[in-house]
Amino acid sequence: ExxxxxxxxxxxxxxxxxxxxxxxxxxxxxxxxxxxxxxxxxxxxxxxxxxxxxxxxxxxxxxxxxxxxxxxxxxxxxxxxxxxxxxxxxxxxxxxxxxxxxxxxxxxxxxxxxxxxxxxxxxxxxxxxxxxxxxxxxxxxxxxIFDTTTVDFDFDRFLFRATGSVVKFDGYQRLYKESREAEEGKALEEEQGLPVVQKGEDIPVKAITPSQHFTEPPPRYSEASLVKELERLGIGRPSTYASIVSTLVDRRYAMLEQRRFFPTFLGEQVERVMVKSFPDVFNVRFTSHMETDLDKIEDGDVNWRKMLKDFYGPFAESVKSADIESLIGEAHDLSMLETERCPTCGGKLVPRGGFFGPFLACENHPKDCKFTRPLRGDRKPAQPTDEICHECGSPMVIRHGRSGEFLGCSTFPKCRGTRSMPTGVKCPKDGGDIAVRRSKKRGKAFYGCSNYPKCDFVVWDKPVAEICPECGYVGAESKFTKARGDYRRCIKCANEWDVAPTPEAVAV
CATH class of the missing domain: 1.10.290.10 (Topoisomerase I, domain 4)
Structure with missing residues (x-):
């Protein structure tokens, strides 16, 4: 029990x-x-x-x-x-x-x-x-209260263990389950209860499914796990957790993708430059110690003038000695710009900074010329496709932008036609292509019909071209939970099925 x-x-x-x-x-x-x-x-x-x-x-x-x-x-x-x-x-x-x-x-x-x-x-x-x-x-x-049973099976040189657990009395869980408990409860409902067995009894083996697990890196922060980490490290107060998290997105230091934070180029460069220039300030311990000092000032245990003097002296020296310009310049070698010219108007190309990395723009941009392109070292070659530009009829190519891949006209910058990347799955409502889209407010990725706004079909998890065993439709969301692992949900009938482990993941 x-x-x-x-x-x-x-x-x-x-x-x-x-x-x-x-x-x-x-x-x-x-x-x-x-x-x-x-x-x-x-x-x-x-x-x-x-x-x-x-x-x-x-x-x-x-x-x-x-x-x-x-x-x-x-x-x-x-x-x-x-x-x-x-x-x-x-x-x-x-x-x-x-x-x-x-x-x-x-x-x-x-x-x-x-x-x-x-x-x-x-x-x-x-x-x-x-x-x-x-x-x-x-x-x-x-x-x-749970009744938990564990049975050990001795098979040749190996020991197999089966564990079953059933709810004896729900108690507080009648009203509320923590998020982790809810996942565990769902997995528990899907388990079959262990049959009654006796010690020494021979049990027929129906199946043994071996699997191999590998050490995985820690998952990226979600808003929930980031707030938990802030609290653990003593960074911020209850009144500032929300503003700290929202500032990361508002200032484009990070992006939210499927509820996980990914650093942007701007965020990575700010972190690199500031940590190298001010290692004592841009340190998780600094914030925690500062919170402690402020509490001591409030309690009258520390003189606020002395605290400011102890901080500002070393900080002022760090500001004087910091060479921010040279650190920023280390990111890319821009010496080749002296000879390059804008292919549209012949103007000089100059580097510009953006949230998702530096790029080159015509010196007449944006008033008289719209030409821009990634830096040579960052640029990926455009890949040809069979798609046709809906604006000029020219072939479209796969280009790479700040939000990932997209289809762009091969005649750019003459024609600026673009389309979202198709997923290879058709919309169950009207047969249009399901493509990657992003919300305007937060830049969050989702998947919608290419015929929007005529068709409002959307899903939040990536569609894959797999056949539903229930209705036969070719199209399913690729989903994952810790309790269940990888599984699929049909985008037409909502039938769900588990995904068999790949050959690489099965022990031989």
Missing amino acids: RRKNPAAPFTTSTLQQDAAKKLGFGSKRTMRLAQDLYEGIEIGEEGAVGLITYMRTDSTRVASSAAEQAREYIKMMYGESYLPDAPRLYADNKSKNAQDAHESVRPTDPTRRPEHIRKYLKEDQYRLYELIWQRFMASQMTPA
């Missing part, structure tokens, strides 16, 4: 992480919605009501009155079996930079169920309030 206790009520960090994983909300969006719920929502005759406590906190403390309210409600709605003997208390964040002035993020009235006030809330407000309410109520409920 295995018991699992509920998680503590939300802090700012855990709220942002869970909202990202469960609701798909970015940190900035989560905090904006939480601000609305905190400041007050018009609830019928009650008027404006603040639905949650202050949302910028590192604390998991709960007021005793709120805990008692929650316990009474749990007993009334779910019965005594879901109520622990005493209110659950959670240890506060002991981090030296923790902001503990406010208690945890929780509903102001635990008896105010989300569905009772749904008509007064916008959909996103409702979803976030429901998440906060469920997490808090679950934190005051009994543990979930």
